[in-house]
Amino acid sequence: GNSVTQMEGPVTLSEEAFLTINCTYTATGYPSLFWYVQYPGEGLQLLLKATKADDKGSNKGFEATYRKETTSFHLEKGSVQVSDSAVYFCALSGNQGAQKLVFGQGTRLTINP
Amino acid sequence: GAGVSQSPSNKVTEKGKDVELRCDPISGHTALYWYRQSLGQGLEFLIYFQGNSAPDKSGLPSDRFSAERTGGSVSTLTIQRTQQEDSAVYLCASRSGQGRAGEQYFGPGTRLTVT
Numbered sequence: 001g002n003s004v005t006q007m008e009g010p011v012t013l014s015e016e017a018f019l020t021i022n023c024t025y026t027a028t029g030y031p032s033l034f035w036y037v038q039y040p041g042e043g044l045q046l047l048l049k050a051t052k053a054d055d056k057g058s059n060k061g062f063e064a065t066y067r068k069e070t071t072s073f074h075l076e077k078g079s080v081q082v083s084d085s086a087v088y089f090c091a092l093s094g095n096q097g098a099q100k101l102v103f104g105q106g107t108r109l110t111i112n113p
Numbered sequence: 114g115a116g117v118s119q120s121p122s123n124k125v126t127e128k129g130k131d132v133e134l135r136c137d138p139i140s141g142h143t144a145l146y147w148y149r150q151s152l153g154q155g156l157e158f159l160i161y162f163q164g165n166s167a168p169d170k171s172g173l174p175s176d177r178f179s180a181e182r183t184g185g186s187v188s189t190l191t192i193q194r195t196q197q198e199d200s201a202v203y204l205c206a207s208r209s210g211q212g213r214a215g216e217q218y219f220g221p222g223t224r225l226t227v228t
Contacts, residue, residue, distance in 0.1 A: 044204065044219040089156060098169040099208070100146060101217060103156035 002027045006090050006104035013080055014112050021075040021107050023064075023090035031092040033057075033066050033073040034101070038087045047075075047088070051095070082111045115139070117220035119205050125226045126195055134190045134223045138207030145188050146208070146217060147180060151201035159203075162188060163210070195227045 007022040025033065035047040035057070048057030053068035062077045073090060090104040118137045126132050138145050147159040158172040162182045173179070177196075182188040192199055202224050206217040 043221045044206075046216045049216070098146075098161040098163075099144070099215070100158045100161055100169065100172075101148070101156075101206075102158070105155045 004104035009107040012110045019077040034091040036089040119220040136188045136205030142207035143210035144208040146206045148204040
C-alpha cells in the first residue's frame, strides 16, 4: 500500500538557518504530494502541494519539488524564522476515488532566536 | 467564511462508555473525512464520505467505530464501548468535490481521553 517516510525529529535550528526536511514515498500510480503544517495550538493546514512529477510547490518561503525518480518531496526553506516553529507532515493522496491522505509521522521543528 | 468545526473540543469518558463526536464541514463541500491522530500511530485515515455515502470505511479500526452523515453536511463519529487505546485526537476534514488533489480543510479536532 501507499506510505510516506519523513526524517526523524525533533529538529532545532537557529533563526535564518537553512531548513531541509526529507520525505520519501511509496505509491502505486501517480499520487499527489502535500506538506501540511500544525502550528502550536492550531489545526492542520495545507502548506504546499504538487500534483505531478517535476512540479514545485511553494508557499511562505517554503518549497518542495516532486521527484518521481527518487520518490521524494523534500521540504526546504532558505532562512527560517521563529514563527516557523511547528510540526510538519508530508502526505500523499491518490487522484481518484476517496483521495484520502496518507501521512508521514511528522517532524517537530523548533527555531531559536 | 466559516471553516470546519468540531464538537466537543475535549471529551473525557470512562472505559466502556459510548461517545459521539460531531463534525460540521465547510458549506458546500461534498467530501468529508475522519482521521485520528495518536502518539503511537501518527495520523491515520478512518472513513470517507461522498455526500451521505461512505464508499471507503477501510480505516475504521474495529466494529465499535461507526459514522454517519446526514443532509450532505454534518457527520457524527460514534465509538461504542470505548477502550483506553481509543484515546486520541479525532480530526475531521472536508473537501470540495471539484477537481483533482483538492485541498482538505481540517477542523481543530476533538481530544478524546478514555480513563
